[in-house]
Amino acid sequence: MAQPAPIPDTTSTGRVPDGLRKRMTVPVLAFGGILMAVMQTVVVPLLPDLPRLTGSSAGAVSWMVTATLLSGAVLTPVLGRAGDLYGKRRVLAGALALMTLGSVMCALSSQIGILIAARALQGAAAAVVPLSISVLRDELPPERRGSAVAMMSSTVGIGAALGLPLAALVVQYADWHTMFWLTSALGALGVAGVWWAIADSPDRGSGRFDVVGALGLAAGLICLLLGVSQGGQWGWVSGRIVGLFVAAVIVLALWWLQQLRSAHPLVDLRLASRPRVGLSHVAAMLTGFAFYANSLVTAQLVQAPEATGYGLGLTVFETGLCLLPAGLTMLLLSPVSARISAARGPRITLALGAAVIALGYVIRVVDSRDLWVILVGATVISSGTTLAYSALPTLILRAVPAEQSASANGVNVLMRTIGQAASSAAVAAVLVHHTSPVAGIPVPTLPGYQLAFTLAGVVAVAAIGAALSIPGDRAERRAGRGSGQVAPTRTQTMEDA
Secondary structure (H helix, E strand, C coil): CCCCCCCCCCCCCCCCCHHHHHHHHHHHHHHHHHHHHHHHHCCHHHCCCHHHHHCCCHHHHHHHHHHHHHHHHHHHHHHHHHHHHHCHHHHHHHHHHHHHHHHHHHHHCCCHHHHHHHHHHHHHHHHHHHHHHHHHHHHCCHHHHHHHHHHHHHHHHHHHHHHHHHHHHHHHHCCHHHHHHHHHHHHHHHHHHHHHHCCCCCCCCCCCCCHHHHHHHHHHHHHHHHHHHHHHHHCCCCHHHHHHHHHHHHHHHHHHHHHHHCCCCCCCHHHHCCHHHHHHHHHHHHHHHHHHHHHHHHHHHHHCCHHHCCCCCCCHHHHHHHHHHHHHHHHHHHHHHHHHHHHHCHHHHHHHHHHHHHHHHHHHHHCCCCHHHHHHHHHHHHHHHHHHHHHHHHHHHHHCCHHHHHHHHHHHHHHHHHHHHHHHHHHHHHHHCCEEEECCEEEECHHHHHHHHHHHHHHHHHHHHHHHHCCCCHHHHHHCCCCCCCCCCHHHHHHHC
């Protein structure tokens, strides 16, 4: 008598069945990326009312944004290196857990000091995207990798587009703490999803974690980004700002020397100095600058009073809805960018994205009075950003060994952050010097906005030059194509560098 076939054991490891886990890898990681972007933007609708709600000054409230920027910039390369050494799944879950803890603290308190500390914890989520991209390299077959990386890169824009109207809606109809309880629940779901569905990374770096390097990088970046973000408020030639910039130069120079001498550096500067990696980082900084000006200026412009002659007087919720088309465009274009990279190579996709961004700013300069033109221009810029941001991690993945992919992508995201901080400072400086009184209040003029758009467009053109200067890899030269579908081994990377 034939024996019945044994039932496959899918529970012996305490994990989900392997087939289901693999199918859930991309959705779970994309959810984490969208959640990270939502968490960064939900505080924006609250900023005008937080001084009253917390009994603090507007200057103190602004630190709820600054603290997240600083901690995110510092922790992204640090957590990237930790992921390479100790496992990407573990560090990714930890980053989401810190973000969730910060959200719980915001939900429980109205004290500005606690809120600032909580927002600093949430900055750890900035490492989610580079860690997730590295996981995709480990987990997915080559034919799925390019589109998945493009999707992961687009989650930043999708989450930002969703976060602003969601937060404005919650704040308008409920107590502001409700918003943070909602994000806490979503954060807990993200942590559980990562631990449930993501496998431990098979590729691990060697050596020990560089504590001295991490502290040195943190000190240098805090001085640099604090000076950039607060220069307009404290005065660019004030003693504090000049002192911060001098300290940043000294600390980062010493850190650079320490990294070159370290047997196990936090950031492999010799690898980063190779043209394929270093020029990708430069392009990331320029693209971050060009992209961020769009979000920053558009929100201010459409909310400007109608008495300015160009403003539309929209509410925060209506402004958030204006950003939705751009976010949906990023979602739809992510597979397109992967196909372009597969056909022409990621550096061509990056150059094309920067060119589309520049075209979008041409539209914004020509006409920024009509809502439909504003929406078209902003959507074109977001389309270019999708192409560029999806190509950048692919360039990094093709140029570095697998065991350094998380830390290298962390540095690339850091360069985007530096570009965004510089963009914020530059746009603020332009608008401050181009104002006119409306009902006794100084308001930026339309020529001021157009000058900001022009500046961002020029930076986008510079990004085109940086992208085209990146050397092609062996796969592109041999087959005329590259998509991140080939994960180079250490030997291949050294040969192509």
